[in-house]
Amino acid sequence: MLRYWTAGESHGKALIALVDGFPAGVTIDTDAIDVELRRRQGGYGRGGRQRIETDKVDIRTGIWKGATLGSPIALEVINRDYKLERLDDLSRPRPGHGDLTGAMKYLGSIRGVLERASARETAVRVAAGALAKQLLAEFDITVFGYVAELGGEVIEPVEGTLEELRAIRDKSEIYGLNLDRDAAIKELIDKTGKEGDTLGGVLEVRVEGVPFGLGTHAQWDTKLDGRLAQAVMAVQAIKGVEIGLGFEAARRPGSQVHDPIHYDKSRRKGPTLGYERPTNNAGGIEAGMTNGQPIVIRAAKKPISTLAKPLASVNIETKESEEASYERSDVCAVSAASVIIEAVVAFEVARALIDKFGGDSLMEMQARYKMFLEMAAEK
Numbered sequence: 001m002l003r004y005w006t007a008g009e010s011h012g013k014a015l016i017a018l019v020d021g022f023p024a025g026v027t028i029d030t031d032a033i034d035v036e037l038r039r040r041q042g043g044y045g046r047g048g049r050q051r052i053e054t055d056k057v058d059i060r061t062g063i064w065k066g067a068t069l070g071s072p073i074a075l076e077v078i079n080r081d082y083k084l085e086r087l088d089d090l091s092r093p094r095p096g097h098g099d100l101t102g103a104m105k106y107l108g109s110i111r112g113v114l115e116r117a118s119a120r121e122t123a124v125r126v127a128a129g130a131l132a133k134q135l136l137a138e139f140d141i142t143v144f145g146y147v148a149e150l151g152g153e154v155i156e157p158v159e160g161t162l163e164e165l166r167a168i169r170d171k172s173e174i175y176g177l178n179l180d181r182d183a184a185i186k187e188l189i190d191k192t193g194k195e196g197d198t199l200g201g202v203l204e205v206r207v208e209g210v211p212f213g214l215g216t217h218a219q220w221d222t223k224l225d226g227r228l229a230q231a232v233m234a235v236q237a238i239k240g241v242e243i244g245l246g247f248e249a250a251r252r253p254g255s256q257v258h259d260p261i262h263y264d265k266s267r268r269k270g271p272t273l274g275y276e277r278p279t280n281n282a283g284g285i286e287a288g289m290t291n292g293q294p295i296v297i298r299a300a301k302k303p304i305s306t307l308a309k310p311l312a313s314v315n316i317e318t319k320e321s322e323e324a325s326y327e328r329s330d331v332c333a334v335s336a337a338s339v340i341i342e343a344v345v346a347f348e349v350a351r352a353l354i355d356k357f358g359g360d361s362l363m364e365m366q367a368r369y370k371m372f373l374e375m376a377a378e379k
């Protein structure tokens, strides 16, 4: 089973992800992981910290001569502005953070909680996801995340192939799919920042080339929709997850929700096995299993909690009303969140792929994948 844990504090010495169950024989491109780390640090509206850090991954274990060994892989990202030992505690908890709840729960400091709750931790989730993407690429599965809405403004995607859309996203400072909208959205971020406020948004991730049958219908904790929802919801500041039509499905009659099934024999050797759908309202998953259509998943990110114009709080030493503390902070991290959601989705899809096709070696997985497609095409 593929899984990972992370360790590390926001201003501690390093962040670490321990990836367990990754198959042997996958050639790893470390630079490609660094590209994802840089994308996570980018996007318009980020604060000073992103200019201090230039994240790079150090793969500490599990690789020999550039390829995975099948043993645990330790990924490390050093914090260049390590200063945890010099930092003081806070006494005025920030609404929207774990400051108050964590300090009470652990009978401890606010600092002790915020250092771990911080989204800085997602640097190594992105590294783990980038590793997973390299496995998925061996099966021609691509994972593509972008910003669909920011601060209530919908960014209507332009038409194009996956490659064209990727080029647009990578050119956009917002990580959206419509460059004509960038200027107005940047203006909105600037204006909001000047007012001491922050913005959220909606991220979308599409996974293309997914074969039939990842995930299961049989048990609640192996249903792929459930696993994806947990992975996405567990990212800092994510407050909602939708698959396919999501909440919109609840508002329509069944005839306008469910995706009709057609058969095209000429495509039976591909991931769809020839079973084509004119729509993809299910977002590629039915009964917890992939149905050969792209997986489409959306996430709602709340605005950054730390406000330059702070909200009301209470000094937990004196119990007097005071403004919340202010720590250097982003105005908007929606673009970065799209990179993180892409990574955690990639990891879950890779896990489901390994569950279906075995995870000892890439070579065995590919042979079993090919055999499955052949058997299913003949069924």
Ligand SMILES: Cc1cc2nc3c(=O)[nH]c(=O)nc-3n(C[C@H](O)[C@H](O)[C@H](O)COP(=O)(O)O)c2cc1C
Pocket (backbone or CB within 6 Å): 047, 096, 097, 098, 117, 118, 119, 122, 235, 236, 237, 238, 302, 304, 305, 306, 328, 329, 330, 333, 336, 337, 340
């Ligand atoms: C990419 C990213 C960057 C973030 N940057 C900040 C930040 O600079 N300041 C802040 O107060 N919160 C930031 N957050 C949000 C907090 O980490 C998060 O809201 C907080 O830990 C509370 O967790 P919850 O929102 O999941 O309940 C960021 C979140 C993400 C995904």
